[in-house]
Amino acid sequence: MYRYMHEFVANKKLLVIGYVWPEPKSSAAGSRMLQLIDVFLSENYDVTFASPCAKTDNAFHLNAIGVSQQTIALNNSSFDAFIKTLNPSAVLFDRFMMEEQFGWRVAEQCPKAVRILDTEDLHFLRKGRQQAFKVGKSFNKTHLFSDIAKREIASIYRCDLSLIISKAEMEILANTFKVDKSLLLYLPFMIDDILEIDFAKFPKFEERNHFVTIGNFLHEPNYNAVLYLKETIWPLIRKQLPKAELHVYGAYVSEKVNQLHNVKQGFLIKGFADDVNEVMQNAKVCLAPIRFGAGLKGKLVDAMQNGTPVVTTSIGAEGMEELINTCGCIADTPEDFTEKTVNIYKNKLLWDEKSAGTNPVLNQFFNKNKYRKVLVEAIQNTLNHLNEKRQNNFVGQMLMHHSLQSTKYLSKWIEEKNS
Structure with a gap:
């Protein structure tokens, strides 16, 4: 589609780690995920979708569009062998919870893979508004500074690129939480033109x-x-x-x-x-x-x-x-x-x-061609400057270090306990 993408990367493999299996007829999140997958497929990527979640009858038939499917387990080293064999050049986390669970394993087994987070929406923003509504108070910035915000923003820092669906959320991350804009990409829905x-x-x-x-x-x-x-x-x-x-x-x-x-x-x-x-x-x-x-x-x-x-x-x-x-x-x-x-x-x-x-x-x-190009260029730029980008993201390095020391060993303890 775009000339510069012919040199996008030699090993064109994407692993998507899904919170759930995509259900485009059930939710906007399902449609969004298929839009993202379609961009990579159009650039001749081999795409594998993996999830620890059980499938429902509403799940999209990914194999019909050439996407491989894999069931993975939480807190299980079987994932390490799986991803090391797959050796993806890019990993897309579907919501921050999946990055928390599998991000440190990806970093250990495939350190050169670009780590991308699709936030879907900012969970801490939604939860903060819900909490304010429940107690009958007007929403303000104090409702943003929650444990979920700490977890979600930590996940954003640990990734090389985070996809943000709303300009309002871009402003909150950049202005309220001072997240470096180089880590964020505004990417709304990508839909076909209506003639x-x-x-x-x-x-x-x-x-x-x-x-x-x-x-x-x-x-x-x-x-x-x-x-x-x-x-x-x-x-x-x-x-x-x-x-x-x-x-x-x-x-x-x-x-x-x-x-x-x-x-x-x-x-x-x-x-x-x-x-x-x-x-x-x-x-x-x-x-x-x-x-x-x-x-x-x-x-x-x-x-x-x-x-x-x-x-x-x-x-x-x-x-x-x-x-x-x-x-x-x-x-x-x-x-x-x-x-x-x-x-x-x-x-x-x-x-x-x-x-x-x-x-x-x-x-x-929601111009499809415009934002597909924006995504492709952002990933290309991240690939071209991956080491430099990570060196400049000291907060991300620090959080990844602590994630490897805490989440890693908690996960190993759970795995051992379950064995």
Whole structure:
């Protein structure tokens, strides 16, 4: 694809260490992982995906795209033999927990391999906001300085490059925690351009009905948003739109979610969506009143890709506020959320404006070719200056040293105890 990539590296092998097996139909994290894998495959990498997690029926068939699969064990030296034999030139950790578990083993067995961390979102930011919400306090910087923050930022320092999905998170890492920007790469979702000819085929205002919300229910912010809709926002909307329905989709629906189903109220739990594009194209407006969280919200991108206007909160819009204002509305109180939702739902001119705005703005914001090139160049630069980059990252060296001394021997103790 890019001329300079012909000399990318002689040993073109990538090992992905996954927190879970990718489930693109269940979560944005699954889609994100496949986007990253696709970049390496396009550069003729041999890709192996390994995970200690059990597979579910929703797991993507990686072998169908030429990716090898390997089950690995936590706290087990069998991983050492596996990675030494594989001898990858790059290792991608799926979230900081996997770097904690396997990073020191990678450093020992394959010291020349580039270590890349995909944060997905900043876990300490999401957990900090969740904690503030639980105790009824306004979120502030004090909620960031947690043990999870220490663990996650330590992981960022131990890696050669960390992929950050949101500009807001880039600012927090660089400004609040003073992380060296050379360790960070802003990399949002990478999606194919929506052609105007395809966009024109989407159902129009008159052909759509009802509202939709979607999200993996293993993710606490998603369940909380649905509960917020059920208890607070949806009753206000139904007063003005008594015949409207809210269709709630998502993977891993639990009994407590099913109990929210109420036909008389038009609050319908639909469960797993096999085709998110079909679901979005049938809906008139996508609702996402997210009260805590981090990263970019895949459900909003799914909606906008299908010409479906969105209404969300400031947290939901974080990192793509300009995009959301073009393609929908941002509201943080139940009353304002309801007013903007009903207005878009009833006002054809406004709906047409928001729907049509998604095409050019979305293509620019998540331009696949642009950000693939950004990622490829960043990895190339890291490979070319790996020793220099590590020498300049003394904090990372220090943390890796202590990781080798503490995590390593704790892991060996656990392995011995389990033997």
